[in-house]
Amino acid sequence: MVHINFDSKASVYEQNALVQKSASAVLLGLMAIQEEEDILDLGCGSGRTTREIALLTKGLVVGTDISDSMIDEAIRKNEGRPNVRYLVKDAECLGFSDTFDVIYCNSAFQWFSHPEKVLEHCFTALKAGGRIGIQAPATSIYCPNFVTAVEKVRTHPATKKIFGFFKNPWMFLESEDEYRNLFEKCGFEVVTCTIIEESNRYTIDQVYGIYQSGAENGYLNQSFYSVPLTDAYIETFRSLIKHSFNEQADESGMVALKFNRIYLVAKKPKYHDSGTSAVDRHILLT
Known part of the structure; x- marks a missing residue:
């Protein structure tokens, strides 16, 4: 059986992650990174945005991800940037203290099953007065196109039985x-918080690639089923998704792909200080 997760998609992630790329540009604009700031790219994937961040600052840039293969790909693509480090880390166990001016988290927050624990670690990792910015799909109707397509899987005679054992891995508010x-419960001062419906037109193949870059790593991941997946189930699931995207296309073959996205920026209060940033920074630089 094919094992589907972010590890298996690392080598092709960047070519398919079109909506993640466009959303990351918006979030980067909101963060207004300064040239001496130390940055943590939380859930960095294969490091495309981490490399962009490294051009904005002379400070330390650290990319972390839970996927070994994504970090391997990020290291391979780093091209010798001296101020960048990549680490395999679970967001619930970051282990940094007063180390970063900015935490940037693009298209990853929805995967955190214990968001309060993640935010507690982020709060500790930030310097006093530091800020965190997230962008993620939001609401249970995070992408109407994908929800419509998956409904076909949920009701189809060939897939509905196994799909009934699927456990949703995402955290949508x-x-x-x-x-x-x-965020306020975890001690942050929220600066901006808005859910926006974004819509862009893509070809059917592009929409399917976008789906595979993110959502498929949940819907066809064995970790989120309590029964074994079969090759036949995976093949039929993918066929039904593709068929739905074809149905959603207009006469020119284009799909209006919509996402509800949360953009949030928050600050750690300036009065908070635990004073060990120099230690973490020295370890990361050596």
Whole structure:
């Protein structure tokens, strides 16, 4: 059986992650990174945005991801940038203290099953007055196109039985207030918090590639099923998804792909200080 997860997609992730790329540009603009700041790219994937961040600052840039293969790919593509480090780390166990001016988290927050624990580690990792920015799909209707396509799988005679054992791995909140309250509960001061519906037109093949770059790593990941997946199930699942995208296309073969996205920036209060940043920074640089 094919094993589907981010490890298996590392080598092709960047060519398919079109919506993640466009959203990352918006988040980077909101973060307004300064040239001496130390940055943590949380859930960095194969490091495309990490490399962009490294051009904006002379400070230390650290990319972390839970996927070994993604970090291997990021290291391979780093091209000798001296201020960049990549580490395999679970976001719930970061282990940094007062190390970073900025934490940047693009298209990863929805995968954190214990977001409060992640934010506690992020709060500790930031210097006093530091800021965190996230961008992620939001609400249970995070992408109407994908939700419509997966509904075919849920009801189709060939897939509905096994799909009934699927456990949703994502953390979606339904409103700006819920996201704001989550961050404030963890000690942050929220600067901006907005859910935006974004819509862009793509070819059917592009939409399928975008789906495979993210959502498929949940929907066809054995870790999120309590029964074994079969090759036949995976093949039929993919066929039904493709068929739905074809149905959603207009006469010119283009699909209006929509996402509900949360953009949130928050700060760690300036009065908070635990004072060990120099230690972590020295270790990362050596």
